[in-house]
Amino acid sequence: MRYEYIVGPKGDKPRSDVRISYTPSKKSLSFELSGKVDTLSRETILSQAEAVCRDLGISSGEFLLEDFGALPFVISARIEALIKMAHPKITTESLSAMELHCEVKSMRDRFRRSRLYVPGNQPKLMLNAMKYKPDGIILDLEDAVAQSEKEATRFVIRNALRTLDFSGAERMIRINQGEMGLQDLEFVVPHNVHLILVPKVESAEQLVAVDNKIVQIMENCGRKDPVFLMPIIESARGVMNALDIAEASPNNVALTIGLEDYTADIGTVRTDEGKESFFARSTVINAARAAGLQAIDTVSVDIGDEEALRASAREAKALGFDGKGCIHPRQIEPIHEEYAPDTDEIEKAKKIVLAFDEAQKQGLGVVSLGSKMIDAPVVKKAAQIIDLAIASGLLPKIWKEDE
Secondary structure (H helix, E strand, C coil), X not given: CCXXXXXXXXXXXXXXXXXXXXXXXXXXXXXXXXXXXCHHHHHHHHHHHHHHHHHCXXXXXXXXXXXXXXXXXXXXXXXXXXXXXXCCCXXXXXXXXXXXXXXXXXXXXXXXXXXXXXXXXXXXXXXXXXXXXXXXXXXECCCCCCHHHHHHHHHHHHHHHHHCXXXXXXXXXXXXXXXXXXXXXXXHHHHCCCEEEECCCCCHHHHHHHHHHHHHHHHHHCCCCCCEEEEEECCHHHHHCHHHHHCCCCCECEEEECHHHHHHHCCCCCCCCCHHHHHHHXXXXXXXXXXXXXXXXXXXXXXXXXXXXXXHHXXXXXXXXXXXXXXXXXXXXXXXXXXXXXXXXXXXXXXXXXXXXXXXXXXXXXXXXCCEEECXXXXXXXXXXXXXXXXXXXXXXXXXXXX
């Protein structure tokens, strides 16, 4: 009986990807390659395919490959996923070497003004995303990926984490819900993910389960640096439990909200005005702040309306959110511009920071600016504004020398 397994996106010419079929048999291992492939690329692809088969112990069978400009990490991922579909008992992995730029760590309090969602099963969009310099890039395993493609997508995301240069963006993954999400973690935690977005969190217990699974995987693989968490609140129950969720894990760094599912859950329609979600958004902000976390706003779904996006970003900033989600690269720059501090904010922050530094030099425990006493939270906020001004290109990195 003949079996054939096919992975890869359907449709015509999936750019930056590859279609592969595999027929297990007792015949010697063979590869047939088609597509616009030059001689050098042909040799590289075939050598790579042979290496994956060797790593996984496959010595027979027939492979048909149609290449559409896929990078090596995609080809390896597609072949490995295909083999494991055919031979589910194979547990070994075919891993490419971890690139040096993949070893960059993240920080708890780094800027998260923008985070760009990228479907994990579309490598061409991954490669594009790096060019636009978002603060974070989310390789999505949840809503953006059809159920039939989730398993194969895990391999693509794992290999991307090991090999791609994210150009300074935080490496984020949105996992699936429930048990499937816990299984997703096996593919990303050992491979230098920075932050996990946990969807549709309604209780602290859900987040504890994710945290415990991460700890177990880290112990097994020897990882030392933390994996940060960003729970997504997407339901009425999640909103009412927001503080418990925010405090559920020491690895939480931010709390965010998803308004499409939230408004559906409360039986209304999301509007630009946002009256229907004001309570939920305010609750998320206060829960985040009470737990010492960042608060991140939802995405704007109309990618063609820049003014609406800017208005939404200004409102989010005024409410207390530290950033917004993005579903298209063109949303990144407007969000960064709207979150940049204005001249008055920068000047006030500079005066506060300089006054604090002067007080520190004099050994004073109290900081004053003019007739006003300045406490620690004000100094901290001023320092954040300075850092944001530097990140936005509004101040030089050594601005104090210009005073």
